[in-house]
Amino acid sequence: MHQKVDRQKCRTVPNFALYGADVEQPWVDMVHHERITERLGQFGFEIAPHVHDTLVQLLFVTQGTGETFIDGKTWTIEAPCLIVAPARSVHGFRFASDIGGHVITATQSAIESVVMTTARELLPFIRGPAVLPLDPVHHRGMPLEPLFEAIRREAESNERWLFTAGIALMITLFVQVARLSEQAQFAARSGQTAAAIRIERFRALLDERCRTRHPVATYAAAMGITTGQLSRFCKDAFGVSAIEAIDARSIHEAKRLLGYSTLSVKEIASDLGFHDAAYFGRFFRKQTGLRPTDYRAGIHGRTR
Structure with missing residues (x-):
């Protein structure tokens, strides 16, 4: 469902500083937090379309349903989800x-x-x-x-600062x-295919298990697919095999630890x-062309 907003008529839309607070109040140095129910409950869980001249709002909906309308477009809301309403956007909520x-403002x-x-x-x-x-379950980051x-x-x-x-x-x-947003765009380009969903699951598993060594079969079993399927998905999405993706994630973590930790x-x-x-040293050199000690020395030399 879409609801067009005439920008020339935005003067008729209430201009709120914060959920109806005084628009003249200065908010130059503000980061504000509320529970969604703290404000919306006062308005019957519905906020009419309005504008914040200088404030961006982010809502993290952890339970419940509803809809939001921002600049003429209406979205159905189902928890969990994240809503971004930028400054000068005409937006409202019905939950x-x-x-x-x-709610962060x-x-x-x-x-x-x-x-x-x-x-x-x-x-x-x-x-x-x-x-x-x-x-x-599988959100990355x-x-x-x-x-x-x-x-x-x-x-x-x-507190200070x-x-x-x-x-x-x-x-x-x-x-x-x-x-x-980028994950959503990737899924949209892939037509929300099973392959796209599985690739995101694989990425999440790599992040979770980058400090342990697991074979491709272990990852495939966790995803409920065969090793061949996992390798095909990786080739299509990343241009590398599953084992190459696993090794690349391990090398990324090794570089981080070599560069920013004091661990031996x-x-x-x-x-x-x-x-x-010794095997780790050979593995690292094969992947990067450098011994771990040489890589660390180079990083420290650039950051002095």
Whole structure:
């Protein structure tokens, strides 16, 4: 269902600073957290279309159903999902009474000013409305609940550098938005095929098990497919075999530990599931062309 919004008539849409708060109130240095029920319950779980001139809102719906309408488009909401309503977007909500979750409101320009100097590619994900369904079992990246809770604690504290910490956490949150959006785009391009879903499952398993050495058969069994199917999926999606994908994830973790930890090469080998440090050294050199000690020396030389 679509509902067109005439931008020339936006003057008739209520301009709220925060759920009906005084629009003249300055929110230059604000990151605000609420439970969804804290505000929506006061309005019968329905917020009419309105605009925030300077504020971006993110809703993490952890339970319940409903719908949201942003700039003329209506989305059906089913938990768990993430909603992004950027500044100057006309948006509203209609939820069932069993709705639950978090609402974060922050000054969009402050987030953008930091992102523009660090990761400009995040700007479209801050400026564009989105409703992103979440896979509660196989979601990759940082879990959202602890991140929203961290923002809540900062917002409710009165500590020094409160706003700086809040903005840092908001940027982390938008990284998750970007990753979820890219996953959704990949799935859409693949026609929501079983192959696309399985590739995302494989990626999640690689992240979970990158510090252990498992054969392709173990991954395939966890996904309920054959080793041949898994290798075909990997070839189609990544251009490499399943074992090459597993090895690449191990090398990525090895490089991180060599570059940013004080663990010895032997300890790193053990942490990554290699029972023989010498074998780990040969494996690393085959994949990278360098011995682990040479790689570490090169990293440290560049960061001095």
